[in-house]
Amino acid sequence: MNSQMNNPIKLLRFTFDKEMQSVDRLLNKYMTSVSTPIISELSNHLFNAGGKRVRPLLTIASAKLCDYSGDSHIKLAAAIEFIHSATLLHDDVVDESEKRRGKPTANFLWNNQSSVLVGDYLFSKSFQLMVEAESLDVLSILADASATISEGEILQLSAVKNLNTSEEVYYKIIEGKTAALFEAAAMVGAIISKVEPDFVKALKNYGRYLGLCFQLTDDLLDYVGDEKSLGKKIGDDFREGKLTLPLIKAIEKSTLKEKKFFKNAIKRNSTCDESLEEALFIMEKYGTLDFTRKKAIDFSKKASDSLTVFSDSNLKTTLKSLTCYIVSRIN
């Protein structure tokens, strides 16, 4: 129990163990197809790959913070995990990834075709689950979130190897690929609880800032993380020509000679270990790793401050500590 107390995600999982078991049962039920066993095989591989279920936990916790007493939060938590899973499957196809969290991806074990179609299936099932919650407001939020996610992913794809990618475009990408679903996950918990707009807005902001802080931390760790705990090599974003904040700011501040180095390394795919070292050296020189760290911590604080409208409770404390926990890996 003590180690769980120090990790707010584990504490939330412990607190909402019964609810999360119901979510898992729903996920299993909805991904089982008798005629096409590959759906559950592939989905099971994905669900057992060590995801922390942060998004469905957010929905459950938000609903509980608003004193919700029905069972729609279970359905919506499962729907949100399905949307997330569908985007993971499609992402790995788009990125041609062979590993996720240190384990082989579905597209590597099966093939791209199956990952595309099973992703579509999971997205459809998430849609069925949302309809079961019988709230047009919730459906509208999740439809908008889905569109924002796709838009972010497409923008990210267009920005690959584009050295002119701006900080503004970067934020648009991470608002889409990460913050939109965190925001929706937290917000729908409030919506189904029928609380006043102030509380809905508070949880919407909490989710959004948490998502931004989560993604900035992830992008920073790609340069400064510990390979063992990351389960992958550092510098993957650099090698794939994915421009994240530390790199975007470094290119912005670079001398002509440094810009030429980046152009050469990224456009011509010569992103060897020496290039990565050189890139890290330039980022350190201009303090862009620190700049990114500070932005992540800013968002973490904003997420925490969003919860001010709620009266104090253990759950509120845990949700506030979650914002610190996320940046603790880089702080």
Add this chain to the structure above:
Amino acid sequence: MNSQMNNPIKLLRFTFDKEMQSVDRLLNKYMTSVSTPIISELSNHLFNAGGKRVRPLLTIASAKLCDYSGDSHIKLAAAIEFIHSATLLHDDVVDESEKRRGKPTANFLWNNQSSVLVGDYLFSKSFQLMVEAESLDVLSILADASATISEGEILQLSAVKNLNTSEEVYYKIIEGKTAALFEAAAMVGAIISKVEPDFVKALKNYGRYLGLCFQLTDDLLDYVGDEKSLGKKIGDDFREGKLTLPLIKAIEKSTLKEKKFFKNAIKRNSTCDESLEEALFIMEKYGTLDFTRKKAIDFSKKASDSLTVFSDSNLKTTLKSLTCYIVSRIN
């Protein structure tokens, strides 16, 4: 006007020109993304590739047959065209197709990644449009249809080159990949009109049988069609190892020697023109092309008979003649 009278699809487009223009405007509005122009570029390519918009026409016509007077039918028709477009984009990635209706596919002109993500985007937009129609019943029907479509596509993928594919599995595949959306398209027109269950059921059956007849005709034409009007070579399904009804029935009736030929041709990819000729010879021998033709005509009749509950009108006559028109290419 006279040539339009002989073609029920053109007649429906003529009759509902105003509505279809509104549908097109909605499609354009929802596929425009300022930050990511590739979305509208790729979608426009797809929408201008010569599709007949049969599914959205079905929704408009069904609503009109039920005397509907609101504007949800426009939104739902656009939503259904988006679902269809999303599946086309993903299908072409899964099948590695370079051409559709004689024109280069989006995945060929852009890349698989863009087709996967823009497909996801269009699916999300269809979901937004459905929510705007503000009917949980409609949302439920379309969520179920989407899941059935994905399931059909996955089943089809698993059945590729599987010589044991049964007639039962074939019907499950085409129920998914084609009939489910035809059925939903016709049914939602009735649902929003709030007509009695008998009329909903009639249009549901009409759509389903029309979809089945449409797919059987398509699968037969792949063997017996005219290459010029098809816009592609005949025998593509055979070459790709896609088992459709004429082939499934032929394999079922084959002698051991013929079975060995099919196994050799399909499993080992030796599907040259001589193999196709031999396959056609065996299909003719066992009458499986005729068997498929009869099944298509049966479904066409069932579709037509489904409309009996509606009182006579020009629109009913056109919808009945549409069922004959679809099979006229093989009859």
